[in-house]
Every structure is written in structure tokens, then in C-alpha cells.
Amino acid sequence: MHIHRAVLFAGTLVLIGGCAAVFTPQTLSENFALTEGTTANHPAFIDGDMRTFGETEFPASEAANSGITGTPPSEAVVLLPEARSISKIVIHSEDIMGVDLLFESSSSGWLLHNKYDGLKGPSFTLKPRGIVSASGVKLRIRHATGDKAMRKKNTQQQAGGWINILGPTRAKAKIREIELFGPVSAKAPGVAEEAPPESTSTPEDMLLEGLLN
Numbered sequence: 001m002h003i004h005r006a007v008l009f010a011g012t013l014v015l016i017g018g019c020a021a022v023f024t025p026q027t028l029s030e031n032f033a034l035t036e037g038t039t040a041n042h043p044a045f046i047d048g049d050m051r052t053f054g055e056t057e058f059p060a061s062e063a064a065n066s067g068i069t070g071t072p073p074s075e076a077v078v079l080l081p082e083a084r085s086i087s088k089i090v091i092h093s094e095d096i097m098g099v100d101l102l103f104e105s106s107s108s109g110w111l112l113h114n115k116y117d118g119l120k121g122p123s124f125t126l127k128p129r130g131i132v133s134a135s136g137v138k139l140r141i142r143h144a145t146g147d148k149a150m151r152k153k154n155t156q157q158q159a160g161g162w163i164n165i166l167g168p169t170r171a172k173a174k175i176r177e178i179e180l181f182g183p184v185s186a187k188a189p190g191v192a193e194e195a196p197p198e199s200t201s202t203p204e205d206m207l208l209e210g211l212l213n
Helices: 147-154 203-212
Strands: 005-009 012-016 074-086 088-092 096-105 109-117 123-126 132-144 155-157 163-165 177-181
Touching (some): 074 177, 088 096, 096 123, 109 132
Antiparallel strands (some): 074 132, 088 123, 088 177, 096 109, 096 132, 155 163
């Protein structure tokens, strides 16, 4: 007698004994950006309304804006009330073409996680390497659709190769929404797991289980 054995784990069903494996997508959590207590450097980034939009902001530091190479990248920042496990970020924007992704660490502050290029709206997805636990997400916009026009408007070529900077050399980016997701198992702290149901196995079930194992 040949018995097929079914194994179920992490959303994946594998049938051992001649049947093909069936894989299902990982279930994602709620949008953490809509959690009460979450803030952003523009409220429209996290208001859940695709009809509204906000613009990224340039760093407030005077030192960051005084370089002779031009304007530093603008930023979009989302701060969560507590650390969350993040595995997927969805950005709704038509202006962003290249971005640095940074996560906030409670011990080390902002850390660069990855760089993304060739992005195209109206929306795109950033997938971090693995699952990252962070209390904040920062998007540093290295390349926006309006950068070229802004540089042309606010720079002048001088004799000897010098460039005269008259104003911002980068454009801000409009963002309609920033969405943050994690694995469905990433529960909020303080939320208890449901207790497993009591066993109702019959002697026949136990015998069959012994044969399968």
C-alpha cells in the first residue's frame, strides 16, 4: 500500500509522492502607514486618499544645502509609532525615477538599505532584502522627472568651466501615497496569539496519523 503524504507550511502546499507542488503568495498585513500614531513629513503621504498628494522636502540643514554641487536629494519620511516588520513598500508617484531606501534603527538611526533605479509610476513597489524591522522609512529621491528642467533653469556655465548656481538644481517629487506592509504573522505588540483548539482526534485518526508519520 502506498500512501501520499501532504505537508502544509508557510502558505505552501507540497504533495509528496508524485503530485506537483502548489505555491501560494505570502499574505500581507494591513497597511502600517495607516496605523494610528504614524506621522510623515507631509500628511497626504499617509492619508489613504489617492486624490490628494504631497511633495517631498529638501533637508532642513543649512550645511546640506550649501554645497557647490547643487541641491541635495529631497526626502519623504514616514515614522511609525513602534517598530514593524516591513517586507513591501508601495509608492504611488509619477515623479520618482531613482530613490535610496533608508530604515530607522533604534540603535543606529537612519541606515541606507538599498538603491533603486529605473522606477516608473503611477505606482511601483520596493521590496527590501528580507524582512526589516524598523520604526521609520525614508525615501531619498535621487532622480525625479523634473530634475533636468530645474538644473537648466537654475545653472549657468561660466568661463573656465565654472558653474553658477542660481537656485535649486533638483525638483521635488509629488507622492499620492506611501504604503508599508509586512508578513501577516507580524502582529502588533500586545496582541495575543489565539490558543489552538483542543484535540478531537479519534482512535482511528491517531492510527492513520501513525501510518503517515
